[in-house]
Amino acid sequence: MPRPIFDCAVIGLGGVGSAAAYHLARRGVNVLGLEQFTPAHDLGSSHGETRIIRQAYFEHPNYVPLILRAYELFKELEETSGKQLLQQCGLLLAGPPEGETIQGARLAQHLHQIPLESVRAADWEDRFPGFRIPNGFDVVFEPVAGFLHVEETVRTHLDEAQKAGADLRFNIEVINWRKEGDQFVITTEFEEFIAHKLIVTAGAWTSELLNSLNVPLQVRRVVLCWNKVQSDCYNLSQGGSCFFMETALGEFYGFPSLDGQKLKLAEHGGGLDIANPDELIRTKLAGDGDRVAQFIESFMPQLKPQSERQAVCMYTLSPDHHFLVDEHPDITGIYLGAGFSGHGFKFTSVLGEILADLGSEGRTEHPIDFLRLSRFE
Ligand SMILES: Cc1cc2nc3c(=O)[nH]c(=O)nc-3n(C[C@H](O)[C@H](O)[C@H](O)COP(=O)(O)OP(=O)(O)OC[C@H]3O[C@@H](n4cnc5c(N)ncnc54)[C@H](O)[C@@H]3O)c2cc1C
Structure with a gap:
């Protein structure tokens, strides 16, 4: 029997690949998705209950048009599936006035009219009772x-796809995989598949599949912590926010307590570089959680x-910590979404739409020039 030829194949069905498969399928593209693990597994970068989503994007204001579209698409996905995926409980941002976080958030607010409320020091205790915010x-x-x-x-992107x-x-x-004429032949453990276009969304494994790409990606082991709350001030049901x-110790972030018992938090920028995602140590290492404990002792008095x-998770860092979304520079018809550098999940819906544009039409109207590979030339 002749093998089926797919219009487009997506390698890696995690956060971004699941969304790409969804958007391609919705357009009527004959799409194949290949994933090495189970649906919504906990062995890559898209697990651990929750991910922050925000609009006053301090990393770079160019992300703001993309995040605004991401919100629209998540809401559409909620309507289509009947599931609640997004919870808008607000976000407290705190730091030195001249720091990158506050400066960057205010710049995004100013350029894109994002709602952002300045909170006076006199109101901190009432508004954020579980936080000790430095003068x-x-x-x-x-x-x-x-x-x-x-x-x-x-899971919802996969189900709807x-x-x-x-x-x-x-x-x-x-x-x-290899290119033969104008087709891609994809070799798996079990069989070969053929597709006209290829999208690689392989997260921490991207370098293994795209070793001809001249941009180094660094994989980092990052630890998420769940700590016991000692009052109800962090509870989502009591108005707790992300x-x-x-801080001088580092950048720390977290979520409201969802169950009134514990709260999830982590250090952004912490962790250990690793050479191979298949050799990631998923059990607790000496020192895991120590810096989070130091942060809590200084800034969150109602938390143990x-x-x-x-839980252990992986960041895949690009050289400038901005995403890589583009066609392969040397091979037409293969597109990548990678290097999300620890801040990509909130964009998965729009990244899926962008990669579906590229995988079906070869171009996108979305403003992604700042994410293209040519910036490293
Ligand atoms: C601890 C932590 C906290 C984070 N917090 C936030 C946050 O608050 N907000 C935010 O926006 N972002 C956050 N991020 C970043 C965000 O989660 C990631 O950027 C995003 O999930 C990356 O998605 P991905 O699709 O690139 O990777 P993944 O979801 O890991 O998907 C890649 C997939 O490819 C598959 N794959 C790889 N190689 C192969 C192969 N050869 N064959 C078949 N399948 C393959 C893998 O199994 C995997 O399923 C955080 C990340 C971590 C680790």
Whole structure:
């Protein structure tokens, strides 16, 4: 029997690949999705209950048009699926007035009219009772920010992609791929597949599949901590919000307590560089959670410093910590979404739409020039 030829194949069905498969299938593209693990697994970068989403994007204001579209698409996905994925509980941002976080958030607010409320020092205690905010800090509150239920979002993209006709295969590792004429031949552990276009969204494994790419990606082991709350002041049901603090110790962020028992938080920028994602140590290492405990002791008096639970996750860092979204520079018809550098999940819906544009039409109207590979030339 002749093998089916797919219009487009997506390698890696995690946060971004699940969304790409969904958007391709919704357009009627004959899409194949290949994933080495199970749906919404906890072995890559898209697990651990929640991910922050926010609009006053301090990393770079060019992300703002993309995040605004991401919100629209997540809401559409909620309507289509009937699931609640996005919770807009707001975000407390605190740091020195001249720091990158506050300066960057205010720049995004100014350029894109993002709602951002300055909170006076006299109101800090009433507004944010579980936080000890140092004198001299600036505090802003972004009411439209919040969090996404991470595994549920991946699962929903996958389910809706399948309903729209995507052929998704799990527990099947792609070993390599090659271009033959104007087609791609994808070799897996079990069989070969053929597709006209290829999208690589392989997260921490991207370098293994795209070793001809001349941009180094660094994989980092990052630890998430769940710590016991000692009062109800952090509870989502009591108005608890997400938070991000730029401190002299480092940048720490977290979520409201969802169950009234514990709260999840982590250090952004912490962690250990690793050479190979397949050799990631997922059990607790000496020192895991120590810096989070130090942060808690200084800034969150109603939280127990020692974590009750931890989970290991991976950041895939690009050289400038901005995303890589582009066609391969040397091989036409292959597109990549990678290097999300620890801040990509909130964009998964719009990244799926962008990669679907590229994988089906070869171009996108979305303003992604700042994410293209040519910036490294
Ligand atoms: C601890 C932590 C906290 C974070 N917090 C936030 C946050 O608050 N807000 C935010 O916006 N972002 C956050 N991020 C970043 C965000 O989660 C990631 O940028 C995003 O999830 C990356 O998605 P991805 O699709 O690139 O990777 P993944 O979701 O890991 O998907 C890649 C997939 O490719 C598959 N794959 C790889 N190689 C192969 C192969 N050869 N064959 C078949 N399948 C393959 C993998 O199994 C995996 O499923 C955080 C990340 C971490 C680790």
